[in-house]
Amino acid sequence: MRPARALIDLQALRHNYQLARETTGAKALAVVKADAYGHGAVRVAQALEAQADGFAVACIEEALELRQAGIKAPILLLEGFFEADELALIVEHDFWCVVHSLWQLEAIETANVGKPLNIWLKLDSGMHRVGFHPADYQPAYQRLLASGKVAKIVLMSHFARADELDSSRSDEQLAVFQAASQGLVAQISLRNSPATMAWPNIPSDWVRPGIMLYGATPFDQPQSVADRLQPVMTLESKVICVRELPAGEPVGYGGGFVTDRTMRIGVVAMGYADGYPRQAPTGTPVLIDGQRSQLLGRVSMDMLCVDLTHVPQAGLGSRVELWGKHILASDVATRAGTIPYQIFCNLRRVPRLYCEG
Known part of the structure; x- marks a missing residue:
């Protein structure tokens, strides 16, 4: 699945x-x-x-x-x-x-x-x-x-x-x-x-x-009570394809991102049809196998691309946190020019799994 x-x-x-x-x-x-x-x-x-x-x-x-x-x-x-x-x-x-x-x-x-x-x-x-x-x-x-x-x-x-x-x-x-x-x-x-x-x-x-x-x-700056909140939702998926691209290659719809060097690109099963914000730009943070990286290019309906260049251990099947305990939903929302309320409410098609801790 x-x-x-x-x-x-x-x-x-x-x-x-x-x-x-x-x-x-x-x-x-x-x-x-x-x-x-x-x-x-x-x-x-x-x-x-x-x-x-x-x-x-x-x-x-x-x-x-x-x-x-x-x-x-x-x-x-x-x-x-x-x-x-x-x-x-x-x-x-x-x-x-x-x-x-x-x-x-x-x-x-x-x-x-x-x-x-x-x-x-x-x-x-x-x-x-x-x-x-x-x-x-x-x-x-x-x-x-x-x-x-x-x-x-x-x-x-x-x-x-x-x-x-x-x-x-x-x-x-x-x-x-x-x-x-x-x-x-x-x-x-x-x-x-x-x-x-x-x-x-x-x-x-x-x-x-x-x-x-x-x-x-809800704040755009640190606040003492907000700092004590614990994120409830972790939106995650996996790398389903890996590309090795030379410098000068466009990535995704519209070619909005072009490689400036040899890069490893991971394709993740996550897109705006799942509720991930289409407006999220290159540079939006993600977590790949526990290591911070970034979104590359335009978010598609079902897929998005991430940078694996500096995550050498990552490859097919690597876990990607789009937001959650380590990548805050508020940070993703800010990058996408929206608010965490909206990206939570836009969640669809993705199964929810409930756990204790």
Whole structure:
């Protein structure tokens, strides 16, 4: 079988979850939306359920997949519901639900829900995606209470630039949140992964670790908590062909790389159809039989080329780590002009193998 595969280290996953808890002293919803950022939502949730305070997903389809797999822990719908008739499923499966828009509030007021809901009321504190305007936040809170259909309300917002350690925007958003929620008696949830790691001044009874759960840093510079993360996914494959090329020979589509001396080129069973970023340029790091080397030329759909010139022991069957414990996904993403969130989520066709350590 094709040797490309993704190894998922469940021990590292649990370490990162516990780090989020210990760093903040807060309860933590493990964010497993988008198939746990490409890591496999069901297996990730099963690995964490014994210690997790709950999980967060984008939509009801993702939540139902977890319930059908036997996950009984709380599950928060981060985008809430998209149609009013989803409220019946929310009640049936005891999902927690974000309310971010007036129409959702009105749907709850008019629905026959059967039992009270656990609502996370979202404020637009400055990111300007979804959430109530600050002037409408307290009235929305009061209407939810008055509806008689809510068991608990958690106050929440989301930060747009918490991954920028020198930006004042997070403090500005916090001030907006504190003004809009003044006097409301409820738990709060403000901290995503970067805020969990780097913004201790931001209060949060609940944190929402996402990218940090999978061991990748959201920052473009060293950060003390990020340095303690353990990569969860190792994307690897093998060398399936070796070429000895003289100087002046082009490699791959478009001839973007031309040998400047006699070189040994390894062809690896990995390409953009597997989720490896096509934009990754020559020089992007790889690990070949434990030794650092580099990508050469353009990434193809199913294959890419690496430099074996200075790895004399490498040849057919040599193991190649594309990212993982030694080649950080964040470094690959930076070289490719993207972020680790995207390269994880783009993983496809590659079988995931789960292990402990």
